Ligand SMILES: Cc1ncc(C[n+]2csc(CCOP(=O)(O)OP(=O)(O)O)c2C)c(N)n1
């Protein structure tokens with residue numbers, strides 16, 4: 001079992017996302033994250049998918065995606081040199097002044113941007129690879145007892161030049 | 162010149178050489194039906210239920226190799242197709258199903274008779290699409306036929322909103338189409354073929370396993386030549402049965418959970434298994450880790466996703482069966498497998514497929530069918546009737562079998578036979594079905610009668626949902642729960658035995674047939690079989706129903722218990 005990355009070029013049509021996610025659910029494939037957006041060609045959307053699976057299931061997933069009419073191309077990013085980034089917002093609540101100072105310092109050290117704050121709440125933005133975002137969450141929850149709210153965008157990835 | 166969407170629809174069907182359309186109208190399909198009115202190129206058949214309709218289109222497609230075409234209205238018309246979509250797609254049958262839809266501005270509003278049929282069928286068909294712009298209509302219909310009939314064939318659903326049907330637009334229908342996400346393989350990898358031949362040349366016990374893919378590719382003749390050239394024995398799946406004549410000396414039989422001993426033993430013992438056009442469904446493999454465990458596996462399939470999914474393959478070859486076999490014919494040579502053949506034939510002789518009981522047995526009935534028809538399309542329903550048919554039917558290039566193999570849909574047989582007869586008016590078309598399954602689409606008797614289709618319906622009436630009852634007998638201590646079709650209100654809830662005092666069967670299939678204007682014959686003794694079949698053959702302008710009253714507790718044997726290896730067959734019970 002290991003983490004895999006796929007890049008999909010698909011028709012930009014109504015229902016394509018349902019088709020892809022439906023394929024994963026109907027075959028009981030476990031999908032970690034999926035992002036989708038338009039490309040330089042407006043008739044094509046591009047997806048980045050991450051999956052946690054063994055070799056055999058992963059081969060099957062690629063084949064099933066390839067035979068889907070709406071899928072134009074499947075690229076396996078797992079062993080390619082790629083850049084990937086995930087956007088994540090963190091809203092930290094019930095902060096004291098001391099908490100806020102701590103969080104600002106934390107932000108400087110860990111490459112996290114302070115987007116907004118008020119008396120008791122700080123909003124952070126992190127754009128980095130998924131693992132780094134995981135790490136930020138872990139460190140924050142170790143150092144601060146404040147309740148926080150997270151939203152993660154899922155990774156987008158592109159091959160290195 | 163501008164024409165309506167409905168007119169373009171009819172033009173497209175003509176260009177695709179559609180000669181029969183299976184249709185059931187309704188509010189959102191009425192324009193399409195209107196455009197079909199009064200013309201003669203495309204015959205419109207009105208079955209009595211949309212499920213019967215799509216099975217008929219399926220039987221037509223399987224028996225002719227052409228694309229079956231369905232046209233139904235939105236909402237309930239469309240949802241009634243669903244079982245048939247899954248049935249056909251599972252067995253790789255090319256169908257294009259047009260469904261009426263509410264106007265585009267109402268989609269999503271919970272309008273009257275609106276359902277998201279594309280969403281419902283997305284995971285059970287090859288491709289499903291809603292036409293949203295009139296200018297895309299021609300292209301989408303072209304794409305639908307192309308996708309349905311090429312590669313691994315399958316079902317395409319085209320949802321047609323009512324405003325698209327009436328909107329004016331161009332009258333052109335494209336001659337060709339390029340679908341960038343869909344490129345069926347039409348080459349054969351030389352290197353892989355070479356590896357396959359090397360493996361064969363080292364084999365002492367090579368075996369062909371032939372699936373439905375060979376029949377779909379129309380490669381029966383070539384397959385037979387390849388078997389004869391190499392001298393290799395052949396086993397088949399149910400869907401592959403008939404790919405080479407069942408009377409051929411190299412043919413061993415079906416494999417799987419109800420196979421003969423010899424075929425399953427050959428799988429367990431072979432050292433190279435060369436399979437073509439099968440997906441190694443659990444019904445044929447038994448316990449997968451013991452399947453062909455001594456063998457090097459070669460697998461040809463058009464669908465890459467069918468390779469190494471259930472059983473890991475050593476030499477995969479992605480190709481159309483016919484193209485690959487043609488190449489193999491040029492490159493293969495005779496193999497030395499005399500001892501191996503002798504061994505298999507010895508198994509076959511020691512453990513023949515046969516029924517112990519006497520009298521009016523399913524075996525006897527099917528053997529009489531074998532003798533009575535030189536050329537025929539035999540369609541089965543699902544259940545014991547199907548399993549007996551696939552055990553005892555003799556098939557060759559003139560005798561074809563249609564059966565719902567993947568989905569196992571009860572109610573498939575009779576309507577599929579109607580479609581087969583429409584596609585093959587000169588051939589005898591025979592249905593072998595159970596008393597349960599026959600009642601699932603019996604309304605199609607009207608369709609057969611009005612079109613004067615002399616389909617011969619052989620009902621093997623055991624008074625039970627026999628296949629399930631057999632499992633209850635063998636694996637559930639004879640707890641016949643919900644399987645008795647003679648049950649009446651007065652019966653005990655813990656019955657485990659049919660007897661003389663059992664209630665009368667309902668319906669009376671003979672009277673029912675007669676009420677439709679069909680002919681009905683009841684057979685209770687083996688001596689009457691021949692005469693009944695002869696009467697049916699002579700009834701040229703209407704269907705004949707022959708009801709065979711068989712032993713209620715007859716079983717299908719041998720059987721491999723669920724989850725067991727193929728070698729652990731129960732031969733007698
Ligand atoms: C639509 C559908 N419902 C249920 C089943 C499960 N099933 C498989 S065989 C069978 C019994 C069929 O009974 P019958 O048609 O009388 O045939 P027999 O087995 O007695 O020959 C049933 C209920 C099925 N295959 N298809």
Ligand SMILES: [Mg+2]
Pocket residue numbers: 595596597621622623624625626627
């Ligand atoms: Mg029955």
